[in-house]
Amino acid sequence: MLAEFGYGVxxxxxxxxxxxxxxxIFGYVNKSAALVESARRSMLLTFPLLxxxxxxxxxxxxxxxxxxxxxxxxxxxxMPTYLKITAWWGGQAGSLLFWSWLMSAFASxxxxxxxxxxxxxxxxxxxxxxxxxxxxLALNILFENPFARLYQTFDGNIAAYTFAxxxxxxxxxxxxxxxxxxxxxxxxxxxxxxxxxxxVAYVIPFAFAIAALVTGRTDDRWIRVTRRWSLWAWLxxxxxxxxGGRWAYDVLGWGGYWGWDPxxxxxxxxxxxxxxxxxxxxxxxxxxxxxxxxxxxxxxxYALVIFGTFLTRSGVLSSVHAFAQSAIxxxxxxxxxxxxxxxIGLLIHRWADLKAEAEMKSMLSREALFLLNxxxxxxxLVVSFWGVIFPLISELFTGQKVTVGPPFYERANxxxxxxxxxxxxxxxxSAWGHSTVQTLGRAIWKPAIAAAxxxxxxxFTYTQNWIALIGFFLVALVVLVTLYEFWxxxxxxxxxxxxxxxxxLAHLTGKNRRRYGGYIIHISMMLMAIGILGIExxxxxxxxxxxxxxxxxxxxxxxxxxxIAQWDDRSTNVNYTRAVMEVYKNDQLVTKLHPRTDxxxxxxxxxxxxxxxxxxxDDVYVLLVDWEPASAIGATFKLYIxxxxxxxxxxxxxxxxxVIIAAWPEKDPERATVRATRSARxxxxxx
Amino acid sequence: MKHTLRFTFFVLLLVLxxxxxxxxxxxxxxxxxxxDVNQVAKELYCPVCENVPLDVCATQACAQWRDLIRLKLSxxxxxxxxxxxxxxxxxxxxxxxxxxxxxxxxAYLVPPVIILIGAGFLVRALRMMKKPVVAAPxxxxxxxxxxxxxxxxxxxxxxxxx
Numbered sequence: 001m002l003a004e005f006g007y008g009v010x011x012x013x014x015x016x017x018x019x020x021x022x023x024x025i026f027g028y029v030n031k032s033a034a035l036v037e038s039a040r041r042s043m044l045l046t047f048p049l050l051x052x053x054x055x056x057x058x059x060x061x062x063x064x065x066x067x068x069x070x071x072x073x074x075x076x077x078x079m080p081t082y083l084k085i086t087a088w089w090g091g092q093a094g095s096l097l098f099w100s101w102l103m104s105a106f107a108s109x110x111x112x113x114x115x116x117x118x119x120x121x122x123x124x125x126x127x128x129x130x131x132x133x134x135x136x137l138a139l140n141i142l143f144e145n146p147f148a149r150l151y152q153t154f155d156g157n158i159a160a161y162t163f164a165x166x167x168x169x170x171x172x173x174x175x176x177x178x179x180x181x182x183x184x185x186x187x188x189x190x191x192x193x194x195x196x197x198x199x200v201a202y203v204i205p206f207a208f209a210i211a212a213l214v215t216g217r218t219d220d221r222w223i224r225v226t227r228r229w230s231l232w233a234w235l236x237x238x239x240x241x242x243x244g245g246r247w248a249y250d251v252l253g254w255g256g257y258w259g260w261d262p263x264x265x266x267x268x269x270x271x272x273x274x275x276x277x278x279x280x281x282x283x284x285x286x287x288x289x290x291x292x293x294x295x296x297x298x299x300x301x302y303a304l305v306i307f308g309t310f311l312t313r314s315g316v317l318s319s320v321h322a323f324a325q326s327a328i329x330x331x332x333x334x335x336x337x338x339x340x341x342x343x344i345g346l347l348i349h350r351w352a353d354l355k356a357e358a359e360m361k362s363m364l365s366r367e368a369l370f371l372l373n374x375x376x377x378x379x380x381l382v383v384s385f386w387g388v389i390f391p392l393i394s395e396l397f398t399g400q401k402v403t404v405g406p407p408f409y410e411r412a413n414x415x416x417x418x419x420x421x422x423x424x425x426x427x428x429x430s431a432w433g434h435s436t437v438q439t440l441g442r443a444i445w446k447p448a449i450a451a452a453x454x455x456x457x458x459x460f461t462y463t464q465n466w467i468a469l470i471g472f473f474l475v476a477l478v479v480l481v482t483l484y485e486f487w488x489x490x491x492x493x494x495x496x497x498x499x500x501x502x503x504x505l506a507h508l509t510g511k512n513r514r515r516y517g518g519y520i521i522h523i524s525m526m527l528m529a530i531g532i533l534g535i536e537x538x539x540x541x542x543x544x545x546x547x548x549x550x551x552x553x554x555x556x557x558x559x560x561x562x563x564i565a566q567w568d569d570r571s572t573n574v575n576y577t578r579a580v581m582e583v584y585k586n587d588q589l590v591t592k593l594h595p596r597t598d599x600x601x602x603x604x605x606x607x608x609x610x611x612x613x614x615x616x617x618d619d620v621y622v623l624l625v626d627w628e629p630a631s632a633i634g635a636t637f638k639l640y641i642x643x644x645x646x647x648x649x650x651x652x653x654x655x656x657x658x659v660i661i662a663a664w665p666e667k668d669p670e671r672a673t674v675r676a677t678r679s680a681r682x683x684x685x686x687x
Numbered sequence: 688m689k690h691t692l693r694f695t696f697f698v699l700l701l702v703l704x705x706x707x708x709x710x711x712x713x714x715x716x717x718x719x720x721x722x723d724v725n726q727v728a729k730e731l732y733c734p735v736c737e738n739v740p741l742d743v744c745a746t747q748a749c750a751q752w753r754d755l756i757r758l759k760l761s762x763x764x765x766x767x768x769x770x771x772x773x774x775x776x777x778x779x780x781x782x783x784x785x786x787x788x789x790x791x792x793x794a795y796l797v798p799p800v801i802i803l804i805g806a807g808f809l810v811r812a813l814r815m816m817k818k819p820v821v822a823a824p825x826x827x828x829x830x831x832x833x834x835x836x837x838x839x840x841x842x843x844x845x846x847x848x849x
Contacts, residue, residue: 254743261738289816317737360816368813375809379802386801390785390794398790403732405740405783412798543721606745626750636721 003068003147006056007162010097010141013049013104016042017134024123024130036123040111043126046104046133054101057094057146061087067172069160070094070146076178076602078573083179086189090179092313093146095192099309100136102200103129110204110229118225124211132203135335143327178602187247191240195267198237199305202274204229206302209295213346218291218353223281230281231663234274238659241267242652253608253623255541255640257648260409262317262388266308269384273301276377283367286432288357290367292347293374295354299343306336316392364435369427376420383412410536421474421529424522425481447484451476463538471533475526482519509661517662524658527651534618534644541641543625547634555641557620558584559593564627564635575599579624579635583613595624595637616650618643719760727756727766734777741781
């Protein structure tokens, strides 16, 4: 009964979303404020309705109602309650409902704001949000019903149906199949919601952009209204990516965090356009330029958000043919096509209205450098996008399946990332409007000399690998330039305000959160870059089969195999095999590690959990690859030494701090919106 | 037909191995280590899973493929011969990049071409943007600031925000 109720609520919400779209368009065309208000209220109603639907599903999951196919597929009796709840997004149908629920929450939040000055945007924001919502709800209602029940039909087949077929009996399995063990890790519990938060939050700036295009109000109001939305969306997306990496490092057992897998790239692509967008909107706010380009970027971001969901949800990656046979794939494809073409059509329609208000003064001005940054982000996007879809094209046209793996992406993207780092070093020193080689040179020579000195020290003490040296030089340059900027700002305040250095620093950051939050993000990115350089360039590994008492040696470490044990945990239905290894460095016992394999009986799946000893210098990462209880050949271990990788995780924490500073609400949000009265002189200092 | 081909290939391999007779691992007469095997497996992808490198793939099938690599190494085959064997038996998808031939060249050529076109557009756009804006709106920021009087700018900002 609860399942039918949940499904009914989904259908009602879907109809309501469609009504809301119709009422908003009709209200706009006929200038009927009452109809638009009706559309707004319907929009607001979708959120409580979807919450009820979601609660129904959660109740079914927690109760273990295995008659419902989704519950049967993602939960089992032995799972703890919190995992049963988070199993909501552990499978296809549930995660699509999760998407819709977030969409309605965000759209409601956006429509609850004060609209006085932006009344004309309202109907079109409702239209975009609800068209997206209706699409995802339709996927649930038509193809992937999370509330479908299992029935045995008269011919003996068992399948899931939304409505009981004739001559059938409901089937309730004694236990469910249980959540994929890989998805039971804390990182994986938070990672999908983070990504989805990011994905869905980007729909809001897109909705405002479309509203601006339709209504012809093409000043930068839509950007100002959605600035915080894009920043939070970017935060969630970035953090989702990092959590995904951490999860891979902890659970997947291959010694790395990022494998250029199409599923990872699916989430990385909207991040690329989103990051480019974050930078280039500043040009529009400061200088009234690049209006057309910003539209292109937000349209691309929206398309890539839907495309990313499509890549991971349609089965297209396993085979083009599986995709063509699935119902959900082609619908996605059509939706992406229609929304993209419509948006671009609107943009072309308004092209002339989006002319720049100012001219480019200098190729070294901050806006010119931001444009270059955009080109680089787009280039990484082109490489990534092409790498993901090329295997599909190849399969489609020649029938030959090919793999596009890490070497392809790394070769193409590494120089692009290096160029981005270089830009990060010089762009903060350039001014809006006008910069010359002399002004830039004057600002950069001190940090550059210091960075070169650090690189020389690195050369003699750490590595002679020239790629690493270039990387470390750029990291040092960016960090020093950015710190120098903090220092210069604080010193200037000290002089004018008579504050001490630290309170000057705090006030400086507080007065211009976006700029200095952004700088903290730059520094955090560089810390992450240290981690990436470390593991990419200096990772070493060895594998061996050894007896108790024997050891593996690598990079000055000795790991002695001391013991192994195997036992069943009846309550969770998991078999654990856990080895004990002592880690020695210079013959000193450093720590004990416990690599293990967990065998999940229900899912019949193995998980390889590494034993890790993590320091800022390196990670000792050991896996138990193989061990047979009744054999005398010993146990097989794989040992990785991953230099510097911890910087990646530390960097991501600092990153969080930076974004929160940048996105923290200003006391008076309207203060920031009056570009018109500022002179260029003030503008260039106050970005 | 396929069997004959495979057989011929094997014979050829044996002959080649005999002719060359100085592959890496056979040189010192030692059996190949796990590291030797992983060195080769790292460059290959699991023929049946999605996007899983062969050296870290945990399935039984992959363990057998790694044993096959070990066997071939001990028979003196080189890395490229083993790769070739996998390609012939399981298709080009076992390689970590598309082989550089035929249509696959598109994989390598399309991104640089698009990026170059993008760069061209950027240069053109920058040139166009350098032209003075006709009838610039009054509200637009108009005069350029001398970029280096940083302190003065900051002071102004500070005064304004006090």
